[in-house]
Amino acid sequence: MADIKKLMVPWLEGLKPYFSEHIEKAWEDRSLVRMMSNEGPFGPQxxxxxxxxxxxxxxxxxxxxxxxxxxxxxxxxxxxxxxxxxxxxxxxxxxxxxxxxxxxxxxxxxxxxxxxxxxxxxxxxxxxxxxxxxxxxxxxxxxxxxxxxxxxxxxxxxxxxxxxxxxxxxxxxxxxxxxxxxxxxxxxxxxxxxxxxxxxxxxxxxxxxxxxxxxxxxxxxxxxxxxxxxxxxxxxxxxxxxxxxxxxxxxxxxxxxxxxxxxxQEGLKEKIRLTNEGRDYIESELAKIEGITVFHTNGNYILFDASKTGAKSEEIVNAVLEKHNIILRKMNPFKGREGLFRITIGNKEENEKCVKAVKEFFESR
Ligand SMILES: Cc1ncc(COP(=O)(O)O)c(C=O)c1O
Missing domain, CATH: 3.40.640.10 (Type I PLP-dependent aspartate aminotransferase-like (Major domain))
Structure with missing residues (x-):
C-alpha cells in the first residue's frame, strides 16, 4: 500500500483546508442576518x-x-x-x-x-x-x-x-x-x-x-x-x-x-449609494456609545474598537448573535485591542436591527 503521507509535498504538513465557521452557520440557519463576510446584501439586479x-x-x-x-x-x-x-x-x-x-x-x-x-x-x-x-x-x-x-x-x-x-x-x-x-x-x-x-x-x-x-x-x-x-x-x-x-x-x-x-453601471451605483448611506448611519449611531472607537471605512464593513469599555470581541459578537440572530465578525486582538469587531453593512432593515442590538449590548453592561 502506498504511504500517502510520504508522497505528499512536505509543505502541506499541518495545513488545514479553508473553512469558515460563520458562513457554515449562516447557511445552516438562513434566518440569521449575515453581517460578517463583507457580502453585498442585495440580490442580483x-x-x-x-x-x-x-x-x-x-x-x-x-x-x-x-x-x-x-x-x-x-x-x-x-x-x-x-x-x-x-x-x-x-x-x-x-x-x-x-x-x-x-x-x-x-x-x-x-x-x-x-x-x-x-x-x-x-x-x-x-x-x-x-x-x-x-x-x-x-x-x-x-x-x-x-x-x-x-x-x-x-x-x-x-x-x-x-x-x-x-x-x-x-x-x-x-x-x-x-x-x-x-x-x-x-x-x-x-x-x-x-x-x-x-x-x-x-x-x-x-x-x-x-x-x-x-x-x-x-x-x-x-x-x-x-x-x-x-x-x-x-x-x-x-x-x-x-x-x-x-x-x-x-x-x-x-x-x-x-x-x-x-x-x-447604474445598478452598481445604486447598490453603492445604499451601502454608503448604511455606512454613514451605522458609523454615526455606534459612535454615540461611550468608549467605542469607529474607524471610518471606505468599504462595506466597519471596524470598531470597544476595548475601552472592557467588552471583549467574542462577548459582543456572541451576545448579538444569541439575542438578535445577527452574525458579526470577531477579530483577533491586534495591538492588544481585545474589543475589536467588524460589521458588514447590510440593507436598511438589517442596519437598524444591528445598531439596536449593539446599543442594547452596551447599555445592558
Ligand atoms: C481584501 C479582500 N480581497 C479579496 C477578497 C476575496 O474576494 P473574492 O474571492 O470573493 O473575489 C476578500 C473577501 O472578503 C477581501 O476581503
Missing part, C-alpha cells in the same frame, strides 16, 4: 438574473476565452486594452494564480496585519513563507518596516486599497516606494468601487510592470456566490500569470452574469 438564467440554458457548452468581458472591464477601468485584463474565479483565484506564478517553496510574501486571511493560506500551500508586518496604531501601513522586511527571498508584497478590515485608503507614496523594489506588488482593490475608481492605483500600475491590481464582483457588485474576479496589469505580467489559468475557470453561467453586471 433583474438584468443580471435574466442573463444568469440565459447562461444556465446553455450550460451544456464550454465558454470561449471571454474577450468581450475583458474588453468591457478595460473600458470601465481607465480604457485599458483587453490584454491588460485577466479573469479569475473570484479575486481569490487571481491572488492564487499570481502567487503560483512568482512564489516557490522557501520564497517570502509580505503582508500587513490586520488583513484578508487568504493571503497566508494561499502562500502556505505553495510552501512559501508569509512575513506579517503590523500596521501603525492608526492602521496605516508601516512602510519603513515593510521595506526593511524585504529580503532576497521576497517575491511578493500584497497590500489592499482600501484595506480589510481597517477600511482605510492607501496613499500613493506607499505603493510608489514598494513598486521600485525588485518584487511583485499586488494591490488588492476588492472594495475600491465603494469610494470610487478615482481612488484606484491603476495610474501607478500603468507606470510599473511589476504591479498587479486584483478586483472582484463579490463586493460592490454583490455577486460573491457567482465567483468572478479579475486582475489588471501590464500585458507581459498578465501574460505570465495567464500561464497558470485553469481551463474554463469562469463558468458559462458566471460569464453571462458577470457581463450583464459590468454593463449595468
Amino acid at each position: 433583474k438584468a443580471v438574473f435574466d442573463k444568469l438564467v440565459e447562461g444556465a440554458k446553455m450550460a451544456n457548452r464550454y465558454p470561449d476565452s471571454l474577450n468581450h468581458i475583458k474588453k468591457k472591464i478595460g473600458e470601465i477601468n481607465f480604457g485599458l486594452d483587453q490584454d491588460w485584463v485577466l479573469l479569475g474565479n473570484g479575486s481569490t483565484e487571481i491572488l492564487d494564480m499570481t502567487f503560483r506564478s512568482f512564489l516557490q517553496p522557501g520564497d517570502e510574501l509580505i503582508q500587513s496585519l490586520p488583513c484578508y486571511g487568504i493571503y497566508i493560506q494561499r502562500a502556505n500551500i505553495i510552501g512559501a513563507k508569509t512575513v506579517s508586518i503590523m500596521s501603525k496604531d492608526n492602521w496605516e501601513y508601516d512602510i519603513d518596516k515593510i521595506e526593511n522586511a524585504i529580503s532576497p527571498r521576497t517575491k511578493i508584497v500584497v497590500l489592499a486599497n482600501p484595506n480589510n478590515p481597517t477600511g482605510n485608503l492607501i496613499d500613493d507614496s506607499i505603493y510608489n516606494r514598494l513598486a521600485r523594489k525588485d518584487i511583485i506588488l499586488i494591490c488588492d482593490e476588492a472594495y475600491i468601487e465603494y469610494s470610487g475608481l478615482e481612488n484606484s492605483k491603476i495610474p501607478l500600475m500603468k507606470k510599473y510592470p511589476n504591479m498587479i491590481i486584483a478586483r472582484t464582483l463579490s463586493k460592490a457588485y454583490g455577486l460573491a456566490g457567482m465567483r468572478f474576479g479579475y486582475a489588471l496589469g501590464h500585458p507581459e505580467t498578465i501574460g505570465i500569470i495567464s500561464r497558470t489559468i485553469m481551463s474554463w475557470n469562469i463558468s458559462l453561467i458566471c460569464a453571462f452574469g458577470a457581463y450583464a453586471a459590468l454593463n449595468d
Whole structure:
C-alpha cells in the first residue's frame, strides 16, 4: 500500500483546508442576518438574473476565452486594452494564480496585519513563507518596516486599497516606494468601487510592470456566490500569470452574469449609494456609545474598537448573535485591542436591527 503521507509535498504538513465557521452557520440557519463576510446584501439586479438564467440554458457548452468581458472591464477601468485584463474565479483565484506564478517553496510574501486571511493560506500551500508586518496604531501601513522586511527571498508584497478590515485608503507614496523594489506588488482593490475608481492605483500600475491590481464582483457588485474576479496589469505580467489559468475557470453561467453586471453601471451605483448611506448611519449611531472607537471605512464593513469599555470581541459578537440572530465578525486582538469587531453593512432593515442590538449590548453592561 502506498504511504500517502510520504508522497505528499512536505509543505502541506499541518495545513488545514479553508473553512469558515460563520458562513457554515449562516447557511445552516438562513434566518440569521449575515453581517460578517463583507457580502453585498442585495440580490442580483433583474438584468443580471435574466442573463444568469440565459447562461444556465446553455450550460451544456464550454465558454470561449471571454474577450468581450475583458474588453468591457478595460473600458470601465481607465480604457485599458483587453490584454491588460485577466479573469479569475473570484479575486481569490487571481491572488492564487499570481502567487503560483512568482512564489516557490522557501520564497517570502509580505503582508500587513490586520488583513484578508487568504493571503497566508494561499502562500502556505505553495510552501512559501508569509512575513506579517503590523500596521501603525492608526492602521496605516508601516512602510519603513515593510521595506526593511524585504529580503532576497521576497517575491511578493500584497497590500489592499482600501484595506480589510481597517477600511482605510492607501496613499500613493506607499505603493510608489514598494513598486521600485525588485518584487511583485499586488494591490488588492476588492472594495475600491465603494469610494470610487478615482481612488484606484491603476495610474501607478500603468507606470510599473511589476504591479498587479486584483478586483472582484463579490463586493460592490454583490455577486460573491457567482465567483468572478479579475486582475489588471501590464500585458507581459498578465501574460505570465495567464500561464497558470485553469481551463474554463469562469463558468458559462458566471460569464453571462458577470457581463450583464459590468454593463449595468447604474445598478452598481445604486447598490453603492445604499451601502454608503448604511455606512454613514451605522458609523454615526455606534459612535454615540461611550468608549467605542469607529474607524471610518471606505468599504462595506466597519471596524470598531470597544476595548475601552472592557467588552471583549467574542462577548459582543456572541451576545448579538444569541439575542438578535445577527452574525458579526470577531477579530483577533491586534495591538492588544481585545474589543475589536467588524460589521458588514447590510440593507436598511438589517442596519437598524444591528445598531439596536449593539446599543442594547452596551447599555445592558
Ligand atoms: C481584501 C479582500 N480581497 C479579496 C477578497 C476575496 O474576494 P473574492 O474571492 O470573493 O473575489 C476578500 C473577501 O472578503 C477581501 O476581503
